[in-house]
Amino acid sequence: MTAPTYDLGKLHGGLRLPGHKTASTAHPIRDVPLPAQLALPITQHVGDPAQPIVAMGDVVLKGQLLAKPEGSLGAPVHAPSSGKVVAIEPWPVSGRYGDKAPCIIIECDGEDRAIDPAKEDQHYLDLAPEALLKKILDGGIVGLGGAVFPTAQKLMQARTGDIDYLILNGVECEPYISCDDMLMRERALSILSGAKVLLHALQIESCYLAVESDKPDALQSLGEALGELDDERIILKQVPTIYPSGGEDQLVQLVTNREVPSGGLPSDVGCLVQNVGTAAAVHDWIENHEPLISRVTTVAGDGIANPMNVRARIGTTIADIVEFTGGYAEQADHLFIGGPLTGKSISTDRVPLVKATNSVLVVLKTSFEGHQLPCIRCGDCASVCPVQLLPQQLYWHACADNEAKLRDFGLTDCIECGCCDLVCPSHIPLTANFRIAKGRIQELADEKARAARARARFEARNARLEQEKADRESELARQKESARRAGPAAIAEILKRKKESEGE
Amino acid sequence: MEFARRESPYWSARVAVPGLMLQVLMALIPAAIAHVWFFGPGFIFNLLVASLFALGGEYLVMHLRKRPPEVALTDYSALVAAALLTFALPSLTPWWVTATGALFAVVVAKHLYGGLGFNVFNPAMAGYVVILVAFPMHLNLWTAPRIGDIDYEYLTVLQTLVFTLTGSLPDALGFDAVSRATPLDVMKSGLTGMRTVAEIRANPIMGDFGGRGWEWIGNFLAIGGFWLLIKKVIRWHIPVAVGAGLLVPATIMYLVDPGSNPSPGFHLFSGATILCAFFIATDPVSGATSPRGRLLFGLGIGFLIYCIRTWGSYADGVAFAVLIMNMAVPAIDLVTRPHIVGHSEKGDSP
Numbered sequence: 039m040t041a042p043t044y045d046l047g048k049l050h051g052g053l054r055l056p057g058h059k060t061a062s063t064a065h066p067i068r069d070v071p072l073p074a075q076l077a078l079p080i081t082q083h084v085g086d087p088a089q090p091i092v093a094m095g096d097v098v099l100k101g102q103l104l105a106k107p108e109g110s111l112g113a114p115v116h117a118p119s120s121g122k123v124v125a126i127e128p129w130p131v132s133g134r135y136g137d138k139a140p141c142i143i144i145e146c147d148g149e150d151r152a153i154d155p156a157k158e159d160q161h162y163l164d165l166a167p168e169a170l171l172k173k174i175l176d177g178g179i180v181g182l183g184g185a186v187f188p189t190a191q192k193l194m195q196a197r198t199g200d201i202d203y204l205i206l207n208g209v210e211c212e213p214y215i216s217c218d219d220m221l222m223r224e225r226a227l228s229i230l231s232g233a234k235v236l237l238h239a240l241q242i243e244s245c246y247l248a249v250e251s252d253k254p255d256a257l258q259s260l261g262e263a264l265g266e267l268d269d270e271r272i273i274l275k276q277v278p279t280i281y282p283s284g285g286e287d288q289l290v291q292l293v294t295n296r297e298v299p300s301g302g303l304p305s306d307v308g309c310l311v312q313n314v315g316t317a318a319a320v321h322d323w324i325e326n327h328e329p330l331i332s333r334v335t336t337v338a339g340d341g342i343a344n345p346m347n348v349r350a351r352i353g354t355t356i357a358d359i360v361e362f363t364g365g366y367a368e369q370a371d372h373l374f375i376g377g378p379l380t381g382k383s384i385s386t387d388r389v390p391l392v393k394a395t396n397s398v399l400v401v402l403k404t405s406f407e408g409h410q411l412p413c414i415r416c417g418d419c420a421s422v423c424p425v426q427l428l429p430q431q432l433y434w435h436a437c438a439d440n441e442a443k444l445r446d447f448g449l450t451d452c453i454e455c456g457c458c459d460l461v462c463p464s465h466i467p468l469t470a471n472f473r474i475a476k477g478r479i480q481e482l483a484d485e486k487a488r489a490a491r492a493r494a495r496f497e498a499r500n501a502r503l504e505q506e507k508a509d510r511e512s513e514l515a516r517q518k519e520s521a522r523r524a525g526p527a528a529i530a531e532i533l534k535r536k537k538e539s540e541g542e
Numbered sequence: 543m544e545f546a547r548r549e550s551p552y553w554s555a556r557v558a559v560p561g562l563m564l565q566v567l568m569a570l571i572p573a574a575i576a577h578v579w580f581f582g583p584g585f586i587f588n589l590l591v592a593s594l595f596a597l598g599g600e601y602l603v604m605h606l607r608k609r610p611p612e613v614a615l616t617d618y619s620a621l622v623a624a625a626l627l628t629f630a631l632p633s634l635t636p637w638w639v640t641a642t643g644a645l646f647a648v649v650v651a652k653h654l655y656g657g658l659g660f661n662v663f664n665p666a667m668a669g670y671v672v673i674l675v676a677f678p679m680h681l682n683l684w685t686a687p688r689i690g691d692i693d694y695e696y697l698t699v700l701q702t703l704v705f706t707l708t709g710s711l712p713d714a715l716g717f718d719a720v721s722r723a724t725p726l727d728v729m730k731s732g733l734t735g736m737r738t739v740a741e742i743r744a745n746p747i748m749g750d751f752g753g754r755g756w757e758w759i760g761n762f763l764a765i766g767g768f769w770l771l772i773k774k775v776i777r778w779h780i781p782v783a784v785g786a787g788l789l790v791p792a793t794i795m796y797l798v799d800p801g802s803n804p805s806p807g808f809h810l811f812s813g814a815t816i817l818c819a820f821f822i823a824t825d826p827v828s829g830a831t832s833p834r835g836r837l838l839f840g841l842g843i844g845f846l847i848y849c850i851r852t853w854g855s856y857a858d859g860v861a862f863a864v865l866i867m868n869m870a871v872p873a874i875d876l877v878t879r880p881h882i883v884g885h886s887e888k889g890d891s892p
Contacts, residue, residue: 050883287883287884291883297883297884298884299884299885300882300883300884300885301884302884357543366543370543370545371545371546372545372546372547372548372552373545374550374552376550378550378551378552378553379550379551379553380550380551381550381552382550383545383547383548383549383550383552384545384547385544385545385546385547386543386544386545387543387545400545401552403546409613411558411559411613411617411658411659412657412658412659412660413659414559414658414659414826414827415659415826415827415829415831416562416826416831417826417831417832417833417836420831420832420880421833424883425882425883425884426880426881426882426883427882428831428832428879428880430831431831431875448882448885451882451883451884451885456550456551456553459551459553459554459555460551460553460554460555461555461557462554462555463555463557463558463559463561463562464558464559464659465554465555465558467549469549469550469551470549470550473549
């Protein structure tokens with residue numbers, strides 16, 4: 039058993055929130071049975087949509103590649119089970135408000151036949167880092183903390199700079215969510231094994247495994263696994279239970295006391311953060327040849343009859359998952375994908391579980407109360423902001439739609455954690471306002487870029503027309519000149535030839 | 543199954559503005575009882591008049607602004623302004639004086655600037671200063687504290703009520719008979735008259751630190767203030783800074799020349815120092831918002847109180863100090879903007 043260490047950097051603000059996690063951590067992770075149908079969005083990651091390489095009617099096997107990444111950033115999608123592709127069509131997904139997006143629909147045959155794993159496998163330690171990264175890319179692995187950035191590309195990007203630390207994020211700070219906690223309790227060795235793969239891919243020698251103090255069972259289990267593994271490169275760090283210490287930049291600051299620059303990445307300060315679930319997925323792919331086709335998710339909230347953590351195939355609908363856990367409680371009124379603070383409100387449970395779905399939260403109508411009053415400048419929002427913004431000032435400028443001021447006051451640095459909302463005595467929906475303001479700023483920037491492109495096009499066209507006109511004039515002048523030099527006889531000859539051709 | 547949609551975060555704060563205001567009012571109750579005990583029932587009449595006109599004025603303005611009046615009336619901020627104004631007034635104050643202050647506080651200082659959250663000046667102090675300018679003599683009608691052996695003719699409840707309603711005293715009594723100088727007035731005029739602090743403090747209205755009776759009100763205000771701190775309705779920065787801004791210069795001057803400078807204890811327990819530190823300067827709307835800003839804001843108020851008491855022509859300077867620092871708030875907020883995480887300390891933007 040290896041004891042955790044506690045030396046930590048400073049994090050501004052944050053909140054101690056009620057965890058609401060005991061209900062869902064009371065049972066071990068349960069497996070959701072294979073549903074009749076799976077819906078697989080081709081975009082389950084940051085970047086360009088994957089390109090389907092199967093067609094309607096194709097029979098696919100578990101683990102078979104369905105869509106391959108396109109463009110510079112993306113991840114492949116694999117078949118979570120065996121069956122037949124019955125459609126490739128828009129299907130409700132868990133984007134904000136459950137819009138529709140292209141999905142590959144598979145009718146499962148229930149046999150769950152797996153594709154044969156590739157034979158030429160060398161052990162990963164014998165692979166060069168680049169080859170290992172290429173292999174990780176093929177596993178369809180993305181960040182499972184919810185941000186779903188393609189893991190291989192994150193590693194590749196990080197390798198272009200100097201990385202000192204791999205930080206494994208076991209800080210599941212948002213209330214209700216406990217899937218990482220359960221994973222750490224049940225699969226500590228897999229997580230550590232994944233960490234070793236990542237260390238090899240990065241060619242570095244230190245890894246911090248950060249876990250919150252409110253997860254004693256996970257700390258115990260990881261400590262035991264570390265003792266068993268006896269790998270001195272991996273250090274277990276216990277961090278205080280303060281929301282949002284699990285945010286990527288916040289965790290870097292907490293663990294290493296390094297401040298990720300505005301608009302930059304943790305790799306700018308020598309850190310690379312991966313979720314513990316991602317590490318386990320890397321282990322499953324590299325050691326067991328299973329691509330990312332399932333994940334653990336927390337089903338919780340007052341609107342759920344039996345809160346618990348389940349492992350389900352990617353593509354299983356939320357309705358199937360909730361039904362497996364025992365259905366909704368009465369008066370279930372709101373469905374969130376993700377936690378209560380950063381989750382997305384969804385209008386239908388027909389959406390599939392995707393790689394990003396760390397939690398399904400269902401709450402009752404009575405959870406929302408209180409009406410909005412004007413800001414009284416109490417400043418509590420600023421004191422809890424982990425980025426040290428002044429939400430009250432930002433809100434003021436957001437209402438005035440003052441883009442310059444919004445930028446000046448750091449709107450783009452807002453991580454949308456929702457802490458300011460939670461302390462606002464005037465019940466102002468600050469985070470929602472900031473989200474809208476960010477969207478507007480983005481729109482303005484897009485519009486500017488479009489206008490710049492249009493102007494460039496217009497100027498290029500004018501220049502082209504000018505050039506053509508100049509070319510025509512110089513050609514005419516050249517012809518005139520050559521005719522003049524040839525003399526009247528040649529002109530008469532030309533005219534005569536012209537007349538003849540007209541006569542025909 | 544279909545679901546209603548909502549923006550996250552779906553949790554909202556447990557605290558609410560009306561609750562905060564009610565807690566401020568509750569924190570004032572012990573001091574209010576002490577005030578009635580020492581200075582008579584006039585406080586209650588003044589409080590009723592101030593509340594009535596503050597709420598009435600607010601209802602009227604909200605109606606004129608075509609906003610729902612009940613929203614403003616039920617946030618209790620007008621009642622807080624009325625209560626703070628009442629604490630600043632002598633217990634013998636005719637109703638029209640109190641009404642003028644309350645109406646100015648709510649209608650002009652608060653709503654003409656945009657209502658709750660938008661007022662630049664502390665409404666109660668703005669109302670008080672208007673009274674100070676418009677009815678200066680009425681602010682001298684402080685009765686003597688009902689304590690010990692002070693030779694004084696106390697008014698009955700009925701006489702006080704008659705005075706509040708009509709502004710006239712019982713036939714046998716003139717203004718001089720019922721009004722007593724406040725400890726700060728006594729100190730100021732005594733020092734101007736070239737007497738030593740020790741001599742001045744021999745006056746029977748002087749207590750252990752400040753004035754008799756006044757000290758007790760100060761104690762109860764401090765208890766209420768600490769309760770607000772514990773309840774996190776207010777933060778420590780402003781009370782501490784107001785205290786430091788006033789007491790540091792007072793202590794230095796007292797140590798240099800105790801004969802002509804009253805002790806820091808006298809400053810602390812006299813006038814509206816404690817009321818200001820915990821209840822007036824801590825008004826979030828008209829104060830600075832960041833912790834550093836609040837320290838500056840409070841230090842400024844404390845120091846200005848000291849300056850006005852020592853070198854100004856008014857005995858107490860709380861209202862002016864607060865209003866002057868209210869004006870400085872935008873500048874303070876500008877220079878105390880916290881460093882955004884991820885930006886270099888020099889404060890560049892991307």
